[in-house]
Amino acid sequence: MIEVVDLYKEFKGIPVLKGITTTFEKGVTNMIIGQSGSGKTVFLKCLVGLHIPDSGIISFDGRKHTELGIKEHRLLRQEIGMVFQGGALYDSLTVEENIMFPLKMFTDQSFEENLDRVNFVLKRVNLENANKKFPAELSGGMQKRVSIARAIVMNPKYLFCDEPNSGLDPNTATVIDNLIKEITEEYQIITVINSHDMNSVMEIGEKIIFLKDGVKEWQGSNKEIFKTENEAVVNFVYSSNLFRKVREVYLKETK
Amino acid sequence: MNYLKHVGKYFIMLRQVFRKPQKWSVFQEMLFREIEDLGLKSLGIIAFISFFVGGVIAIQTALNVDNPFIPKYLIGFATKQSMILEFAPTFMSVILAGKVGSYISSSIGTMRVTEQIDALEVMGINSLNYLVLPKIIATVFFYPLLISLAMFLGILGGYFAGTLTDLFNSEDYIYGLRLDFDPYYIQYALIKTVVFAFVIATIPAYHGYYVKGGSLEVGRASTQAVVWTSVVIILLNYFLTQMLLA
Numbered sequence: 001m002i003e004v005v006d007l008y009k010e011f012k013g014i015p016v017l018k019g020i021t022t023t024f025e026k027g028v029t030n031m032i033i034g035q036s037g038s039g040k041t042v043f044l045k046c047l048v049g050l051h052i053p054d055s056g057i058i059s060f061d062g063r064k065h066t067e068l069g070i071k072e073h074r075l076l077r078q079e080i081g082m083v084f085q086g087g088a089l090y091d092s093l094t095v096e097e098n099i100m101f102p103l104k105m106f107t108d109q110s111f112e113e114n115l116d117r118v119n120f121v122l123k124r125v126n127l128e129n130a131n132k133k134f135p136a137e138l139s140g141g142m143q144k145r146v147s148i149a150r151a152i153v154m155n156p157k158y159l160f161c162d163e164p165n166s167g168l169d170p171n172t173a174t175v176i177d178n179l180i181k182e183i184t185e186e187y188q189i190i191t192v193i194n195s196h197d198m199n200s201v202m203e204i205g206e207k208i209i210f211l212k213d214g215v216k217e218w219q220g221s222n223k224e225i226f227k228t229e230n231e232a233v234v235n236f237v238y239s240s241n242l243f244r245k246v247r248e249v250y251l252k253e254t255k
Numbered sequence: 256m257n258y259l260k261h262v263g264k265y266f267i268m269l270r271q272v273f274r275k276p277q278k279w280s281v282f283q284e285m286l287f288r289e290i291e292d293l294g295l296k297s298l299g300i301i302a303f304i305s306f307f308v309g310g311v312i313a314i315q316t317a318l319n320v321d322n323p324f325i326p327k328y329l330i331g332f333a334t335k336q337s338m339i340l341e342f343a344p345t346f347m348s349v350i351l352a353g354k355v356g357s358y359i360s361s362s363i364g365t366m367r368v369t370e371q372i373d374a375l376e377v378m379g380i381n382s383l384n385y386l387v388l389p390k391i392i393a394t395v396f397f398y399p400l401l402i403s404l405a406m407f408l409g410i411l412g413g414y415f416a417g418t419l420t421d422l423f424n425s426e427d428y429i430y431g432l433r434l435d436f437d438p439y440y441i442q443y444a445l446i447k448t449v450v451f452a453f454v455i456a457t458i459p460a461y462h463g464y465y466v467k468g469g470s471l472e473v474g475r476a477s478t479q480a481v482v483w484t485s486v487v488i489i490l491l492n493y494f495l496t497q498m499l500l501a
């Protein structure tokens with residue numbers, strides 16, 4: 001379990017996260033939602049240790065960030081997989097080299113063993129015959145798959161995804177969402193996903209945290225998000241007409 | 256005041272760079288890649304420039320010493336001295352600062368703004384050590400070879416200039432080359448080269464690594480990197496010359 005207690009983070013005196021408390025369990029898709037600029041990325045980067053919070057506690061199965069030395073922190077990071085918003089693939093390396101990179105760096109396996117593992121995860125994300133391609137030669141959806149493959153190649157206990165389906169067409173976005181959900185359940189990972197896309201939320205949001213201006217406004221599941229009376233959530237979710245209609249129908253039916 | 260902050264940050268960066276590589280095999284692979292990207296790929300331009308600059312120095316000197324009381328071997332002597340002492344180590348380093356410096360800062364800067372550096376850090380990799388140390392080792396060990404080649408080709412360029420134009424003859428030129436030859440000059444030039452090589456690898460790395468924003472800022476950082484690298488080379492050249500020769 002990941003525990004976050006009263007997390008604060010500011011940049012040059014401007015507060016971005018204002019005291020966030022929550023927990024994330026394994027095997028479920030946890031989602032952080034909120035408008036652009038609400039602090040989702042900063043929150044995720046605090047979780048993985050790319051930003052140092054100004055105060056608050058972050059603990060991964062009892063290991064608190066603040067109590068770890070540099071070495072222990074690096075070890076913890078080997079249990080973390082992260083999918084960045086833009087993919088963040090190493091553009092001087094091929095698909096195969098990108099995914100093999102953490103294996104080469106942190107294991108003493110032979111090249112053949114590494115290659116087996118790479119091909120296994122590539123198959124898992126349904127991307128075969130792209131081993132020798134460079135990131136620039138791939139479509140957005142393929143880049144995301146490679147990025148997910150790289151994030152899970154070390155068998156992480158924790159998986160973080162920053163807007164994994166931004167910039168993808170709706171079909172591909174749904175495929176990527178479901179892929180992340182399947183992987184989470186299959187390997188019992190603690191997964192946290194940032195999103196501002198309501199489709200994803202409805203598709204895979206088992207536990208949802210709604211951030212507004214750096215504050216946790218609301219928390220619940222994708223079933224509850226329809227029924228909530230919280231004004232900020234309703235405004236965010238139903239900024240789309242389609243969802244507003246769906247809500248009306250849903251509320252009528254469940255009455 | 257602001258400059259001081261950058262200088263401090265630069266040295267703090269170096270402390271992170273000089274760590275033991277996390278995996279030697281990966282380091283080695285990076286090192287070979289950098290030797291090719293930062294060294295071998297500059298071979299052509301350095302050879303081309305030094306050969307013609309050597310030729311021009313010889314011709315200029317010949318045209319300026321048409322006084323019969325000044326011996327012709329002075330042309331060879333002057334070409335040798337200027338190539339070894341300044342043109343090869345300093346002038347070529349400034350050219351490398353432009354070519355290699357902009358490459359280093361834009362490639363690292365792009366990695367920064369596309370979150371590739373974050374991706375390294377999340378994996379538990381010391382990104383500064385991983386990215387910058389191989390560049391330093393590559394330039395510090397390879398550039399002395401590159402600059403020695405530049406010295407040789409410059410002097411050769413002078414020789415060809417003489418034989419092709421009849422401005423001076425080859426015996427005089429070679430006599431001038433041998434005259435008052437002091438191996439310490441080569442040593443001095445190579446010490447300078449090593450220092451400049453370090454500057455060429457690290458200052459652009461600093462500018463790229465700490466860039467914030469998007470591709471526009473990466474471009475700006477790489478211009479800044481070239482300017483500062485050249486300025487620092489010229490200043491260090493002055494101080495090193497005073498220290499080593501005066």
Ligand SMILES: Nc1ncnc2c1ncn2[C@@H]1O[C@H](COP(=O)(O)OP(=O)(O)O)[C@@H](O)[C@H]1O
Pocket residue numbers: 011016034035036037038039040041042043
């Ligand atoms: N490195 C940084 N330095 C200064 N301000 C930042 C930095 N990163 C994010 N911010 C600010 O924090 C706020 C939240 O940003 P972010 O977490 O990226 O939003 P989101 O991911 O929800 O769109 C924004 O106002 C942004 O300008």
Ligand SMILES: [Mg+2]
Pocket residue numbers: 040041042085162163
């Ligand atoms: Mg974001």
